[in-house]
Amino acid sequence: MTQGLSALGNAISYFTIVFWLTQTAPKKDLIFLLTVLSLITLIPRFVISPIAGVWVDRFDRKKIMLVADLLQGFLMIVLLFAFYEDLNVWILFSLLGVMALINQVTES
Numbered sequence: 001m002t003q004g005l006s007a008l009g010n011a012i013s014y015f016t017i018v019f020w021l022t023q024t025a026p027k028k029d030l031i032f033l034l035t036v037l038s039l040i041t042l043i044p045r046f047v048i049s050p051i052a053g054v055w056v057d058r059f060d061r062k063k064i065m066l067v068a069d070l071l072q073g074f075l076m077i078v079l080l081f082a083f084y085e086d087l088n089v090w091i092l093f094s095l096l097g098v099m100a101l102i103n104q105v106t107e108s
Contacts (some may be wrong), residue, residue, distance in 0.1 A: 006069055010103060013076065014041065017092065025089070033089060042092050044100040052105045068106045075099050 004089055018034065025033050079095050 006072065006106070010072075010099075012077075017096070019037075020083075036093060037096070038059050040097045041100045042095070046105045047103045048101055056105065068102050071102050072099055082084075084101070 017037065021033055021037065022030065075095055075098060077093070082091055082095065
């Protein structure tokens with residue numbers, strides 16, 4: 001159940017970020033930024049999957065999922081504060097990249 005809620009939260013945050021980008025980014029940069037966003041969220045699936053699967057099998061899955069969900073929650077709070085301040089899109093992308101890496105570990 002918690003993994004389903006985590007997946008729902010990830011989907012909602014991704015949708016919100018895409019919506020925010022379409023509203024705030026200059027139209028000439030929008031395609032580039034959306035492409036970078038997609039790559040940042042997809043590349044960890046291909047790069048980390050083989051490594052994460054082996055790593056997760058060696059340790060207690062419950063602890064790994066708990067730590068990963070706590071880290072993602074912490075990063076979402078950081079992201080919330082980043083939205084509160086003047087958000088730099090590259091800070092957003094770096095946070096999303098770390099979150100994508102953590103998410104891939106939990107999905108392995």
